[in-house]
Amino acid sequence: MKTIEMHGIRKIYPDGVIALHGVDFEAEEGEIHGLLGENGAGKTTLMRILYGEIRPTEGEIKVLGRRVRYRNPRDAIKQGIAMIYQHFSLVPTMTVLDNLYLALATINPRITRSEVEARAKKLIGETGLKIPLDKVVEELPAGVQQRVEILKALIRDARILILDEPTSVLTPLEVEELFQSLKRLKEKGMTIILITHKLREVKAITDRVTVLRRGVKVGTVRTSEVTEAQLARMMVARDVELVLEKPPGIQPGREVLRIEDLWVRNNEGVNVLKGVNLSVREGEIIGVAGVQGNGQTELAEAIAGLRRPYRGRIILDSRDITMLDPMSRYKLGISYVPESRRNGLIHEMNLIENSVLTSTYSYIGRYGFIDWGRAVETALKIIREYDINPPNPYTMVKHLSGGNQQKLLVGRELVKKPRVLVVSEPTQGVDVASTEFIRRKLLELKTRGVGILLISTDLDEVIQLSDRIIVMYEGRVIGEGRTEEFTLEKLGLLMGGVSA
Ligand SMILES: Nc1ncnc2c1ncn2[C@@H]1O[C@H](COP(=O)(O)OP(=O)(O)OP(=O)(O)O)[C@@H](O)[C@H]1O
Ligand SMILES: [Mg+2]
Structure with missing residues (x-):
């Protein structure tokens, strides 16, 4: 089932830059959908529009088949959409639990701390996300902070999770753990949209990929049917050399x-x-x-x-x-x-x-x-x-x-x-x-x-x-x-x- 349908999305920024020229994008329940494109292709812009952070100049968005219009991210969150940036939006000096409580209290003022704790524990059990609820956020490694962001999205009942270059702050092991969690969430029927530049990650984890080039959609393909080189070519419309030859060794000087x-x-x-x-x-x-x-x-x-x-x-x-x-x-x-x-x-x-x-x-x-x-x-x-x-x-x-x-x-x-x-x-x-x-x-x-x-x-x-x-x-x-x-x-x- 389609969870997200975006049609004819145009975005002209106030300074006249046309970031998107009428882009269509759709994503389904239970899929990890990669979003790929060169720097400045419009990936972040498209997703910020889906998340209600910025408004499209033209175009329409449907969530679960219903037309939506957001005034701000809070409206998007109510539709079950969450977006996770590279720079986290947690309060660093508070504990994980207090951060979760804060996130929920803004949409449901009557909720109690112990209710939040119970829900968090239940979600941790279901998803296998390893998170210490009582630790202060700033003492946690980046990978764990990111899991807290994901938990925060889940506890707000997100069904659609957008991640903008999530792996760039992570170690290889943390990337592996993140991917395991994302797979588990997908199996539970979530829609996950993953922006990344790493073709290997796209191949490793996505089901489909949409490629943007200079604000235009090049296409959506099944990941299993394309090679990394083909994806690179879709992005830039020319062949990209994927291996770098080291120049002949030069003798280091003093x-x-x-x-x-x-x-x-x-x-x-x-x-x-x-x-x-x-x-x-x-x-x-x-x-x-x-x-x-x-x-x-x-x-x-x-x-x-x-x-x-x-x-x-x-x-x-x-x-x-x-x-x-x-x-x-x-x-x-x-x-x-x-x-x-x-x-x-x-x-x-x-x-x-x-x-x-x-x-x-x-x-x-x-x-x-x-x-x-x-x-x-x-x-x-x-x-x-x-x-x-x-x-x-x-x-x-x-x-x-x-x-x-x-x-x-x-x-x-x-x-x-x-x-x-x-x-x-x-x-x-x-x-x-x-x-x-x-x-x-x-x-x-x-x-x-x-x-x-x-x-x-x-x-x-x-x-x-x-x-x-x-x-x-x-x-x-x-x-x-x-x-x-x-x-x-x-x-x-x-x-x-x-x-x-
Ligand atoms: N707030 C803004 N005001 C004006 N122009 C903007 C703004 N944000 C982005 N742009 C422009 O819109 C275009 C698309 O930017 P966007 O950030 O969506 O690209 P991206 O695909 O996410 O790139 P990257 O891979 O570098 O993150 C770029 O030309 C950028 O300069
Ligand atoms: Mg970006």
Whole structure:
């Protein structure tokens, strides 16, 4: 039975961008329906319309055969629709149970806490979602927080669950667990809509896929009847190379970055780096693997100058930079791409301002003013090279799709031609073609002699690009070696703290 029917959905944003040109979409009871498309294709927009967050310019929506019109998500929630974002909507300082209570109390003010608890326990039993109800949300790993979001949807009687790139914050094991739960929910008759860029995930878990390209629906197909390559072609209307050839090995040059016995505490005063040593040479990519939260972020921040170590040294080109502020480090040739684009970009500013944010010092003209002419050139260069859409440098960053924001964030640091690049999760939320593009750029930078520290939870990415790999676990380097010395299994074990 069809649970969702969307007909002729058009969306023109207030600034005139046409995100959807009359799209039809339908999903059935008991299916996992993938939604695929390049960055900016309109996936999030289509689903936000279904969830009542934004209104279509034209078109109609039917839920269980009945025409609906929402004023806001609350109306959609009443129709049994739930949407789960990458950034969770839980109150971090409250317990799981209190979060669930809050979610229910907004639609049913008379419900009691013990009723909520009973319902939550029943649902946990039925679905197998492992969730500690009495734990404070912020102390839970991302994968568990996501389960809480799902439970929150279920407890509000959601029948239609939309997940927008749910796996990008998860470890491989957590992805596996999420997929198990989604399969179980599907067997209970739920409709699940999954937005993802990972073709392998689409193949692994969806029953049907709908592909969007530039606001137009390309088609809906049965997953079992298409290959990954065919899906990629539907997305971009041309052949995409899915394997990246490593360039012939170049001889790494001299050491550009050295970390000696680095100790760092987090904001709560807990040790998060416990004596890290590492060395990066010119023309070398060092991959940093590990489950999120094992010190990688703090390592990157310490190198960028955003976090003070209390012991140890950071040496750039034989110069001790441990005490320098971030801007001075940028000037000396360190570039840093943070893992979260929320931290790296200013949403209320346009592409031009964001393009020069970390290198303003090199745009100051003779009279002490920023040379905006050159800044525009840089922005246009990034837009062109990284295929950012819409290609208008005056677009506000908050109006770009997630993947286009990511391309801007990476492009900005790569065009600076740094000495050392520290890059975290460079391809998070980026479509297949742009992922290959960014990876190629990293390899190109390497062949030009840049030393690269690549922090990524995507193991394929780490293996594909790195010359050497280090694995971090609880603030320490638990394993290290040349890439050929690692198998996926060995990496997985090390990431779990098991050193052979
Ligand atoms: N609030 C907004 N205002 C103006 N334009 C927007 C807004 N949100 C999205 N857009 C534009 O609408 C188009 C579709 O964006 P959308 O976020 O739906 O893409 P997407 O398919 O989810 O991409 P991604 O894979 O990068 O997340 C893009 O061109 C984007 O720049
Ligand atoms: Mg999106």
